[in-house]
Amino acid sequence: MFQKGLKGIVAVQTSISSVEGEKGELRYRGILVSEVIEGKSFEQAAYFLWHGHYASKEELASLTERLNAYRQLSDYLMAIARTLPKETSLMDGIRTLISAYQHAEFKELAIQQQAIALTAALPVMTALLYRLNTGQEFVAPRSDLGHTANYLWMINGQVPTHAQTEALETYLNLTMEHGMNASTFASRVTISTESDLSAAIVSALGTMKGPLHGGAxxxxxxxxxxxxxxxxxxxxxxxxxxxxxxxxxxxxxxxxxxxxxxxxxxxxxxxxxxxxxxxxxxxxxxxxxxxxxxxxxxxxxxxxxxxxxxxxxxxxIQMPPELFTPTFSIARIVGWTAHAIEQQQDNVIFRPQSEYIGN
CATH class of the missing domain: 1.10.230.10 (Cytochrome P450-Terp, domain 2)
Known part of the structure; x- marks a missing residue:
């Protein structure tokens, strides 16, 4: 049966999230999103989506330490960013840097660790490209700031207020995951070919760039x-x-x-x-x-x-419009990577049929 745009077609079984449109409910791992994110940091919400349970004190400390470590971009990535033409859009530049994020150490990591590395690197790449495109010096990440506050610090060069961090963190936590949307589907299709996680995220970013998905x-x-x-x-x-x-x-x-x-x-x-x-x-x-x-x-x-x-x-929080879609991506990369991990665990390549209507 043909359904334009695959509307209503179930292509994936997942335990990551569910969207009940008639009820107005969004659940992360079976729990209402309001309960999942209440009083939680980006790090805590991300851990829950990746693992299906809340992080213990030790697990949260370990995740925070790894996120901090992966904030440091290599010299070659910095060089690529500085080489890109000024007119390169942020989404195009980010895709380029994610695609190039394939050094030997990264390739040796398990996919769960790669997910943490890419989640940590994406805000740094975004801030770096934004500062370069606006003629400003790169602001290095700080290990004493959380994921959300550090992102605002790198963009503006000023430590954000608690209210600014709390407002953005609520947005990031709420948009980490939202079922089988276009970009998430793109990431699962790519990883289903047994390609790598970076390629899956590049596919998702390319999909997110479209104004029907990421620009509203x-x-x-x-x-x-x-x-x-x-x-x-x-x-x-x-x-x-x-x-x-x-x-x-x-x-x-x-x-x-x-x-x-x-x-x-x-x-x-x-x-x-x-x-x-x-x-x-x-x-x-x-x-x-x-x-x-x-x-x-x-x-x-x-x-x-x-x-x-x-x-x-x-x-x-004085976020310029050109950063809206990249910031959405900084949240949604948690969902993209969670879906890629899930796809790998019980993989079948996506291969839908087409119906020929030519002469």
Whole structure:
């Protein structure tokens, strides 16, 4: 039976996550994502996705030590980054560096250790390329900062506030994994050929680069930029609806109720809104826009998706738009690697059929 885009076709059995669109539930390893990430750092959430249980004190210390060690990029990778043309996009540059991350020591590691190495290296590569593209000196990683805080440090050259780190870490933890999305499927297809983990991540990054997958928060940012203040919410949105424009950040292809990630990000914005006017604007805007959509499109039940509050958080921590998709990738690499490991454990190469419709 032909299904365009494989919609509704089950191609994988997984114990990593589940997405229940009708219920509005996202589960990591069978547990609601809200429970998994509550009070957890990036390192703790990543360990849970990779291993299926929470890290002990010793296991967390070991993971943190290895992540810190793999933050150091080799001289040849630094040289490649500096050789790339300035007009190279961040996603293209990152793919190049991940593809080149194939030194002898890395190849000898078990795939679980390779996953840690690539997860640690990706934020460093992203910050390096961003700083080079904007004419700034590279800011070396710090071993005394956690994964999320270190990423912000390398981008801005300033130690982030607790609120900034907490806001971004919530976003990263919520977007680590989301079922059989396009980039995750691409990574599993690649690893199913018995290729290497770096190649699987390059495939995922190439898929994530597409605007239908990894670029959505930019549209929300443009909406918030146009609104600017609470009193302009209604006229801006009514004008867009009158022109038949889509209101970015509302509606989701999978969830038929509220996106659970949006609910948790909204709560984080409410907790931190005194630390950033953009977070406050997003909370107010959601309420008014939802009311307007219910009036204009009754029965559609259009709720905010994860991109809506992701854009508000990115703006609040002064993250430039060109870093949105790379930052999404910094979170999702945990899911990509978890799926690659799972695929290896019971591998069959993906080989779907095609239906010829030519003459």
């Amino acid at each position: 928060p930019s549209g929300v940012l443009e909406l918030l930029d146009e609104i600017q203040s609470p009193e302009k919410i209604k006229p801006v949105v009514e004008r867009k609806l009158a022109r038949g424009e889509k209101i970015m950040g509302f509606g989701h292809r999978v969830y038929r109720t509220e996106d659970p990630r949006s609910i948790l990000l909204r709560e984080k914005c409410r907790q931190l809104q005194q630390d950033g006017p953009w977070l406050n604007l997003a909370v107010i805007a959601e309420n008014e826009i939802t009311q307007l959509l219910n009036e204009r499109k009754p029965g559609r039940a259009l709720h905010t998706n994860v991109e809506f509050y992701a854009a508000a958080i990115m703006r609040s």
